Amino acid sequence: MRNEQAPPLGASLGFRLSLMMFLQFAIWGAWLPILFPFLLGHRKFELSEVGMVLGAGALGAIVGPFLAGQVADRYFSTERFLGVSHLIGAVLVWRLATETDFEVFLVLSTIYGIVYAPTLALTNSLAFHHLPDRDRDFGRIRLWGTIGWIAAGIAVGQWLLWKHTPAGVSSELIQAAQDAGRADAFRLSALLGVVMGVYSFTLPHTPPSKGERASATLEALSEIRHQPLITLFLLAIPVSIVHQFYFVFTSDFLSKYGQGAGGKLADAIGRVFGVGGGGLMTIGQMSEIVVLGAIPLVAKKVSRKTLLAVGLLAYAGRMALFAFASSLVPVLLGVALHGLCFGCFLFVAFMIVDEETSHDVRASAQNLFNLVVVGIGIAVGSPISTAIGAWATRDGVIDYPKLFQVPMWAALACLALLLVFYPSGSRTPRTS
Numbered sequence: 001m002r003n004e005q006a007p008p009l010g011a012s013l014g015f016r017l018s019l020m021m022f023l024q025f026a027i028w029g030a031w032l033p034i035l036f037p038f039l040l041g042h043r044k045f046e047l048s049e050v051g052m053v054l055g056a057g058a059l060g061a062i063v064g065p066f067l068a069g070q071v072a073d074r075y076f077s078t079e080r081f082l083g084v085s086h087l088i089g090a091v092l093v094w095r096l097a098t099e100t101d102f103e104v105f106l107v108l109s110t111i112y113g114i115v116y117a118p119t120l121a122l123t124n125s126l127a128f129h130h131l132p133d134r135d136r137d138f139g140r141i142r143l144w145g146t147i148g149w150i151a152a153g154i155a156v157g158q159w160l161l162w163k164h165t166p167a168g169v170s171s172e173l174i175q176a177a178q179d180a181g182r183a184d185a186f187r188l189s190a191l192l193g194v195v196m197g198v199y200s201f202t203l204p205h206t207p208p209s210k211g212e213r214a215s216a217t218l219e220a221l222s223e224i225r226h227q228p229l230i231t232l233f234l235l236a237i238p239v240s241i242v243h244q245f246y247f248v249f250t251s252d253f254l255s256k257y258g259q260g261a262g263g264k265l266a267d268a269i270g271r272v273f274g275v276g277g278g279g280l281m282t283i284g285q286m287s288e289i290v291v292l293g294a295i296p297l298v299a300k301k302v303s304r305k306t307l308l309a310v311g312l313l314a315y316a317g318r319m320a321l322f323a324f325a326s327s328l329v330p331v332l333l334g335v336a337l338h339g340l341c342f343g344c345f346l347f348v349a350f351m352i353v354d355e356e357t358s359h360d361v362r363a364s365a366q367n368l369f370n371l372v373v374v375g376i377g378i379a380v381g382s383p384i385s386t387a388i389g390a391w392a393t394r395d396g397v398i399d400y401p402k403l404f405q406v407p408m409w410a411a412l413a414c415l416a417l418l419l420v421f422y423p424s425g426s427r428t429p430r431t432s
Contacts, residue, residue: 006133013204017127017141020203022148023196024123027086028116029149030156030189031093033281034182036251039105042179049102054248055382056106057113062375077207078126082119083200089115090193097186117374121350121366126206128354128362135299135351142347143292150285152192154272156185228304229356231421232349233372238414239345240377241384242315245407246338248385250281253322253400254331284338291343304352305422311345312415319408323401346373 039045039053092112099105124142131137164181165174299307314337321334350369357365385407392403 006136009132009137013130014137014141016203017130018144019199020123020126020196021142021145022151023192023199024119024148025145026148026152027089027093027189027192027196028120029285030152030192031096031185033153033251034156034185037179038182038185041175042182043100043102043105045102045105049106051382051386053106053109055379056109057117058375058378058382059110059113062371062379063114077205078122078129079200079203079206082122082126082203083197085115085119085197086193086200087197089119090190090197093186093193094190097183097190117370118367120374121370124350124354125362125366126203128366129206130204134354136296138351139292139294139296139299139347143289146285146288146292150282150289152188153282153285156182156188159184159188228352228423231418231423232308232352233369235414235418235422236349236369236372237376237380238410239312239315240373241381242319242407242411242414243341243346243373244378244381245385245388245404246318246341248382249389249398249400249403250322250335253398254281254335281335281338283332283335287336287339288342289339291339292347295343295347299348299351303424304348305418305424307344307348308418308422309415311341311343311348312411312418314340314344316408316411316415319404319411323404323408349373 035054036050039050045053089112092108092115096105096108096112099108123145127138127141128134131141160178160181163184164177166177295307318334318337318341321330321337325331325334350366353365353369354362388406389398389403392399392406
């Protein structure tokens with residue numbers, strides 16, 4: 001059992017796992033924030049086609065638990081699986097930088113989702129396997145993933161600012177140049193993927209386990225039938241749909257507060273973070289670092305249920321600020337609430353999955369939860385959010401107060417369900 005007497009996390013192991021998380025999320029953070037404007041503005045795909053591409057990655061998270069979890073839990077060491085997956089992913093994402101045909105782009109994106117999505121949960125699983133104390137150690141390891149996302153996003157933004165923002169031309173030509181320059185984000189992601197792929201083979205050995213059943217996924221499913229996992233898995237679906245509203249609409253919503261339109265504060269932010277990338281949204285990842293750093297300090301004193309409730313309140317509060325705020329400062333507060341949304345709900349949820357499952361199926365259980373959040377959530381959330389976006393649009397203009405009130409009320413409903421159905425009190429993590 002992991003407890004107060006757990007040995008300290010060694011500096012070498014801490015560095016190795018932190019670098020793993022940094023590279024894992026830098027790979028994703030390099031291209032995901034620029035995908036929508038790249039496809040719509042440069043590749044000139046139709047909006048429906050862009051939506052199909054955005055949802056292609058969900059297939060990976062759906063297929064992943066039945067492939068990656070089974071292999072990593074039963075037959076193939078986790079670090080080797082990560083290495084092979086990232087090397088294959090690097091080849092695919094490099095190809096996406098130059099592919100102009102929609103159907104080919106969609107196929108490549110789908111395959112990339114199958115290859116990359118499972119690695120998100122498996123890096124968690126590998127870290128949990130080797131950390132002396134998950135409550136004390138995982139937060140400071142996982143926050144390096146957020147730092148990697150921020151670093152990649154700022155690098156792309158600055159690259160676009162200095163290499164793809166011509167001077168002395170019209171705004172239309174500047175926009176076209178930046179749209180074309182976003183292809184370099186895929187190339188950066190591919191290079192990072194090669195580094196991660198090679199580095200993965202040097203990670204601590206995480207051998208497969210031999211459970212009682214041939215299928216680790218079926219064994220994991222049998223364990224999540226009980227409280228509190230069943231409630232957590234069911235709540236994760238509507239929560240991930242609410243999460244999708246943020247990623248689908250926030251970039252466009254924040255554009256009116258962009259450089260030159262939001263005053264000196266917005267101009268200063270644009271100079272720091274560059275153009276064409278996460279921009280103001282990066283503040284959410286910065287707050288995420290603060291929250292992830294704080295969770296180890298409170299995880300032993302505050303119940304899991306309380307932390308989950310704080311996360312759901314943050315989801316509702318963020319949507320409320322977006323719906324009703326009329327100036328930059330409260331909007332920035334709404335963006336900053338991303339840290340509490342992710343840290344107190346999704347991050348803590350992954351901790352609970354690890355605590356409530358037996359050791360030989362934890363990789364599969366992590367992948368199953370990843371299926372719900374990144375797979376089912378995106379697959380269901382994308383058409384729901386875009387349909388509500390169309391409902392809230394009048395004369396080609398989105399009514400954001402009308403739009404964002406929908407996920408606000410959905411988050412409050414999830415909070416009510418959590419308070420009623422999730423068990424209260426502290427629980428002892430499983431050790432077998």
